[in-house]
Amino acid sequence: MSPARRTALGLAATLLLAGIAAPLLPRWAGFLVTIAIAKALVALGLLLLMRTGLVSFGQGLYFAIGAYAAGVGADALEFTDAVPMVLLGAAAAGLVALVLGLLLARYRTIFFAMLSLAFSMILYGLLVQSSALGSTDGFNVAARTVFGLDVASPVGRFGVYGLAALVAFVGAVGIDRYLRSHLGRLAPAIRDNELRVEYMGASVRNVVHLHLVMAAVLAGAGGALTALAVGHVDPETAYWTTSGEFVFVAILSGTSSVAAPFAGALILELLRSFAYEHAPNTWQLVVGSVMLAVILFLPEGLWSVFRKRRRAAA
Amino acid sequence: MDTLVAVLVDGIIYASWLFIIAAGLTIVYGVMRILNMAHGSLYALGAYAAASLAGAWLRAGYAPMGSYAVLVLAALLVGVVVGPLVERGLLRFCYGRDEVVLVLVTYALFLILEDLIKLVWGVESYFVSEPYGLLGNVEFGPLSYPVYSAVMVVAAVVVGLALRWGIYGTRQGKLLVAVIHDREVSAALGINVNRIFLVTFALGTTLAALGGALTAPTVSVVPGMGVEVIVLAFAVVVIGGLGSMPGAAIGSLIVGLVRSSAVHWMPQVELFSIYLVMALVLAFRPRGLFVAVEARKI
Numbered sequence: 001m002s003p004a005r006r007t008a009l010g011l012a013a014t015l016l017l018a019g020i021a022a023p024l025l026p027r028w029a030g031f032l033v034t035i036a037i038a039k040a041l042v043a044l045g046l047l048l049l050m051r052t053g054l055v056s057f058g059q060g061l062y063f064a065i066g067a068y069a070a071g072v073g074a075d076a077l078e079f080t081d082a083v084p085m086v087l088l089g090a091a092a093a094g095l096v097a098l099v100l101g102l103l104l105a106r107y108r109t110i111f112f113a114m115l116s117l118a119f120s121m122i123l124y125g126l127l128v129q130s131s132a133l134g135s136t137d138g139f140n141v142a143a144r145t146v147f148g149l150d151v152a153s154p155v156g157r158f159g160v161y162g163l164a165a166l167v168a169f170v171g172a173v174g175i176d177r178y179l180r181s182h183l184g185r186l187a188p189a190i191r192d193n194e195l196r197v198e199y200m201g202a203s204v205r206n207v208v209h210l211h212l213v214m215a216a217v218l219a220g221a222g223g224a225l226t227a228l229a230v231g232h233v234d235p236e237t238a239y240w241t242t243s244g245e246f247v248f249v250a251i252l253s254g255t256s257s258v259a260a261p262f263a264g265a266l267i268l269e270l271l272r273s274f275a276y277e278h279a280p281n282t283w284q285l286v287v288g289s290v291m292l293a294v295i296l297f298l299p300e301g302l303w304s305v306f307r308k309r310r311r312a313a314a
Numbered sequence: 315m316d317t318l319v320a321v322l323v324d325g326i327i328y329a330s331w332l333f334i335i336a337a338g339l340t341i342v343y344g345v346m347r348i349l350n351m352a353h354g355s356l357y358a359l360g361a362y363a364a365a366s367l368a369g370a371w372l373r374a375g376y377a378p379m380g381s382y383a384v385l386v387l388a389a390l391l392v393g394v395v396v397g398p399l400v401e402r403g404l405l406r407f408c409y410g411r412d413e414v415v416l417v418l419v420t421y422a423l424f425l426i427l428e429d430l431i432k433l434v435w436g437v438e439s440y441f442v443s444e445p446y447g448l449l450g451n452v453e454f455g456p457l458s459y460p461v462y463s464a465v466m467v468v469a470a471v472v473v474g475l476a477l478r479w480g481i482y483g484t485r486q487g488k489l490l491v492a493v494i495h496d497r498e499v500s501a502a503l504g505i506n507v508n509r510i511f512l513v514t515f516a517l518g519t520t521l522a523a524l525g526g527a528l529t530a531p532t533v534s535v536v537p538g539m540g541v542e543v544i545v546l547a548f549a550v551v552v553i554g555g556l557g558s559m560p561g562a563a564i565g566s567l568i569v570g571l572v573r574s575s576a577v578h579w580m581p582q583v584e585l586f587s588i589y590l591v592m593a594l595v596l597a598f599r600p601r602g603l604f605v606a607v608e609a610r611k612i
């Protein structure tokens with residue numbers, strides 16, 4: 001079985017499992033998983049960028065645009081179903097990345113990180129000032145239906161959860177397929193040596209631009225799903241600490257598998273909910289220490305532990 | 315006209331504060347190639363240390379005028395204790411790694427320090443406003459400014475001149491410049507690069523802490539106060555050019571004036587005007603306004 005098919009089957013099995021588990025999970029756990037999936041989507045985009053050798057400290061920009069676009073879709077365009085709201089969020093984020101990418105695609109290393117951070121802070125400043133979008137308070141977002149199912153109905157109750165799982169499945173399989181394609185294989189080549197890639201006849205800037213847009217679409221979908229799950233959006237989604245959290249998930253997961261961000265985000269959310277309960281003032285301490293440990297001792301991320309074991313067993 | 319004066323004066327006061335902090339950030343980057351995301355936390359540490367020590371000094375009934383020395387002392391204390399601790403305990407294991415990895419390491423450090431501060435000082439806010447009010451106000455045309463703001467400007471000028479003299483006028487400074495230009499050749503020539511790194515990081519920490527210590531009397535010292543400072547300092551050093559000391563000075567002035575103009579004339583753009591300037595500078599002069607194009611090393 002090809003690795004691509006194995007990954008797709010594994011993800012499909014996880015999706016099925018998530019579907020079966022839905023009614024059994026208590027409400028808080030369903031919410032937690034939904035949020036984890038939404039954040040994992042952003043981290044999945046970061047995975048793509050990190051494979052290309054770029055770390056963005058501004059994914060909060062696209063996350064916030066996705067969330068706000070979903071909300072605006074509900075308010076101004078009178079969407080009542082969650083599906084078009086998520087699509088709108090993803091499209092809006094992708095469009096912004098398409099424009100900003102004209103500039104961002106020329107930057108590397110810390111300059112890329114700083115410029116993406118600057119852009120997200122500009123959006124934060126704009127959102128805080130715009131009273132039409134609720135300034136610092138943000139506004140409420142709600143979908144009445146998901147796939148036409150009423151969210152108050154016994155099945156529709158799991159609508160946002162199911163939608164998140166489905167988007168995650170499509171996103172993960174899509175990115176996995178992409179990374180195994182000719183274009184996708186350019187990513188590590190660009191990270192290793194851009195000059196060689198140019199000599200081979202590929203345009204580094206175009207590939208980077210494409211990856212920026214793909215990462216933004218994923219982040220936008222994640223933002224829209226978060227807005228629907230929480231029922232609220234606020235400017236904090238664009239603040240640099242939000243972007244930092246996504247970077248944390250991406251570092252924790254590593255870039256070796258498209259499934260890793262989902263595991264990483266789930267770990268983060270579980271850690272957070274327990275830390276909030278028992279030691280609210282040491283939450284960042286735990287996150288920071290875990291991040292340091294991963295960078296120093298597991299530079300390929302937590303997922304690499306499974307890899308090594310599998311290789312050792314084989 | 316009055317508004318113009320107010321914009322200029324406010325801008326310069328704000329720029330002075332920024333310069334002290336950004337100078338520390340830029341020197342650490344220039345020498346060690348570390349873009350220190352924990353710089354804001356070191357700033358907050360300085361503010362907490364200053365609030366505690368100056369508070370204790372005043373409560374003990376010593377001369378209130380001495381509290382200014384206590385503020386500076388608190389910053390020095392943070393610099394010589396926390397700086398080497400972080401450099402020896404963590405950063406030295408990461409030298410030679412990618413600049414982006416070091417950004418991530420210092421980001422993790424930022425998260426850790428934020429909570430350590432909460433564990434040591436708790437989550438309530440601290441006030442030590444006596445040094446602020448002690449000097450009274452000065453009339454500046456129709457405007458009234460606290461004299462303490464002038465202290466901030468003087469401090470920034472002193473810091474700037476001291477750094478200039480220290481880097482270009484002393485033997486140690488010349489060694490530092492050599493390390494900035496080429497770490498490996500410097501080491502080969504017998505310069506103790508590790509010691510230079512240690513001293514540089516302690517100096518950067520002291521400057522961040524000094525920025526915090528001098529701010530402590532003017533604000534309430536609360537958890538999270540360093541979070542915004544770090545992105546502001548980033549904006550300054552990016553505008554001036556990473557690693558450039560004159561760049562940090564000009565960058566502070568630009569950011570200070572942009573912010574005070576925004577506050578007085580277009581308050582709705584205040585929050586993002588600085589980042590807009592930062593993005594514009596990055597778009598047209600990605601290495602900053604004051605950094606020469608670096609020759610490619612083989």
